[in-house]
Amino acid sequence: MHYQQPARLQAVVLDWAGTVVDFGSFAPTQIFVEAFAEFGVAVSLEEARGPMGMGKWDHIRTLCNQPQIAERYRAVFDRLPSDEDVTALYERFMPLQIEKIALHSALIPGALDAIAALRDQGLKIGSCSGYPAVVMAKVVELARANGYIADHVVATDEVPNGRPHPAQALANVIALGVSDVAACVKVDDTWPGILEGRSAGMWTVALTCSGNALGLTYEQFKALPAEKLAAERARISRMFEGSRPHYLIDTICELPGVVEAINARLARGEMPQSY
Template identity: 80%
Template structure:
């Protein structure tokens, strides 16, 4: 038996907030701000967006490790934040997140039609998120009300390690019955999500404008002047550079053209690990 590389893609593994729902990825960021505020520690929206894509406990730990935030915590409590303190913030974050997730549950304009087109081309739709299952269940239910259901969903606490580890992406490969990781595309709006896909051996597509990196509503994105948008794209492309995405596009609606290009590359014998 000899190895034969895949000739075309079999599955797309999609992130949720900032990719398929919640243009600008506002649901998690605002709740981080509110959760820290309940401990009398100020965290800005921009600071909260920094580690986006990680599991939420790890996200809070990363925020607490930032010197300026650790100093604010020290002023409030007389000590640097410990893991127990992180857990306390996380335990306040969770009910706030569950309570307010519906506020930012709208599908990204055009996403439903785009995903439908991918399915017509024979692609399976996997998904994963930095949300834990208790939040993900609500996100999935709200998306279903709007017409979207992935073929498989993996929450961050359903695998031993969250992003940037590859476990969630690989759990989709197993559940969807994909025979080669090179036949998969990981689509995400965060650096940890792209690293997840890279480490899983998949093709990777970074979303520049619909998610955390730009951090605007759909209306705000549309209102940007051409030169402003060009500058933002340049900034965000630089932000993603170290994670080495194979493609960078504005929103999921540009994904079908990327899928077609990857299929051509696979047909030529190219593999994501070497690209």
């Protein structure tokens, strides 16, 4: 028996906040700010966005490792934040996240039509997130009420290692019965999510405008002057350079066209690991 490269995509693995729901990815970032504030430590929204895409405990640990945030913590508690302190912050973050997730649960405009177009192309819809399972249950419930149901969902605490490790993406491959990782495309608005897809051997698509990197509401995004939008796209493209996405698009609305382009590349014998 000989190895046969896939000729077409079989599945997409979609992120959640900033990709399918919550334009601007406000739900997770704002809660980090509030959780730290309850401990008397100031963290800006921009700082909170930095490690977005990681599992939430790892996200808080990464924030606490930032020298300026660590010093603010020391000023309040007379010590640098330990793993036990990170866990205490995480345990405050979780109920806040569950309580307020519905405030930012709206589907990204055009997402349902784009996903319907992907299904029309015969693709399965996998998904994963930096949210733990208890939060994902609420996110999935709210999305279902708005008309979006993924074929499979993997939370960050359902695998040994969250992003940027490939475990969540690969769990989708197994659950969806995909025959080859090269027949999958990972779509995300964060660099850990793109690294996840890259490490899993998938095609990757980075979203520049609907998620964490731009950090604006849909209305603010649509109101950006053309020159400012072009500058922001360029800035965000530079942010993604290290994770090497195969494609960059504004929002999920453009994904069906990218899928067609990837199918053409697969038909020519191209593979994601080669680029």
